[in-house]
Amino acid sequence: MTSDDALDEPASGTQAPVARRLRNGRRTALQPLTHHEIMRLIEPFIRRGHHVDLQASQRIERRLTFKPISHDSDTPAYDGACERLELENLQAETYRLTRTLTLRCGAAAKLTTEGEDLGALLDRLGSVPLQRLFQWVGAIPIAQSYRLTPAAGSEGAAPHMALTAAEARLDGLTFALNADTGRGYPAEIELTPQAEHLLDLPDDLLAALGWDWRVLRRRGTMWRASVRAPSREPGRSRRIEAASKAAVAHLARTLAEPPRRFHERFRWARWAVVFRRTIPLLFSLVLLVGGLALTLEGVSDESPFRMLLFNFPPVLLLVFFSMRELPRFEIPPLPRPSRAPSWRKAQNGAGGPGA
Structure with a gap:
């Protein structure tokens, strides 16, 4: 068999192609x-x-x-x-x-x-x-x-x-950002501990950077978050590039310091995160109290408030499900300084700065 003949043989025993082409309006398989x-x-x-x-x-x-x-x-x-x-x-x-x-x-x-x-x-x-x-x-x-x-x-x-996408390797942690999430959707962030590094991170570690940042959610051994960005280019890419640089700089400095320094530097920003996380719950409570107040006061059949009260729940559900990010109804933990000496998690799982 010549070298040219060998090239014409399939790379493996199977002939199943994966590429596709359109021919005469029908989808047909491309050969190797x-x-x-x-x-x-x-x-x-x-x-x-x-x-x-x-x-x-x-x-x-x-x-x-x-x-x-x-x-x-x-x-x-x-x-x-x-x-x-x-x-x-x-x-x-x-x-x-x-x-x-x-x-x-x-x-x-x-x-x-x-x-x-x-x-x-x-x-x-x-x-x-x-x-x-x-x-x-x-x-x-x-x-x-x-x-x-x-x-x-x-x-x-x-x-x-x-x-x-963007990626950076810090001391003990890998920062990975996925910006290819669709127009108008936030960029997704993953923080993954590197081998032999057990870290305990607070959930507001990135959210303390500002309104556009979301809290960390633990998924197995990693954490996921997101950052909002404009819908259109080139503003979207520029905003995410700046956010990536700010996040990496923030993580590098924070992980190099004792955990208590994070609370000292971002004390009021952490309380602002708590307020932002309670907005969906507070908004629902305000609506509930307002609806009960209108019911107790008595609303006439001709009043526009009666029509609003009757139609508001389905409209609210429609608004929630049309949002890019569904709101979370939660009572977040109050921020407090950590007593842990470092971000490294104890091997027995006790203690840590994730407060």
Whole structure:
């Protein structure tokens, strides 16, 4: 069997394709990439110094992975950064190209774009400098991933960049933000302890930063929160970029200090969080008391208050379920300083700063 014949064999024993295409109005399966298709697809990449890695590629899934390229830089933080490309055939003549840039410290950011012209996709990704993908908080890099779309109008204009994710590794904790949650929805945040690090965090750790931040909710060994952002670009990406930097700076400083310092620096902000968390409950109590007062006072059949009182409950339910975030009815714990010496959780589970 020749090398060309070997390329034409499926990458595994199964023939089940995963890519799909539309043909004559019907959805039909795309077959695994053949040798001739691979040669056609990689031609513009070879001209620019990118060579396919057949062992890392998935021909059945119609996905090609290219060999990594190392970049030199006068800036020590970016010197030796590794670039890797991945090409996916989504539909007939429609492709997704992903460029992953990894620094020596391990921080990795992605650029993703879609289209039909492979040369244009390469130009689009290549127009974004490496430094644009990373923010720095002291010595901590925040790796920011983006989705690129071509700029409307004039040719050669910089593509639109929409932030999709951000990640930073702190001492004992990984901060991960998902901005690709849908228009108008808040960006989701996950705080994950790193191996051999048991942390006990207060639920208002991020919420103390301001009105847009939500409290932490524990999910197994991690915590989840969110931050509100505008619906439209580029304001949404700019707001989330600034929020990521503020959160990482806040976490780095807070985790480096004793837990009691968090309460000392954010005493009034923590009480403001308590008030915000009780708003849904207080609003419901006000409505209940107001409804009872109107009932006891007696309302005539012709009064507009009677109509409002009768129709308000279903209208309120409709408003609640149409909100981006459903309100929580809770009685939050009152903030108090922690007596724990550090954020590290005791092995027996006793004590901790999560108050």
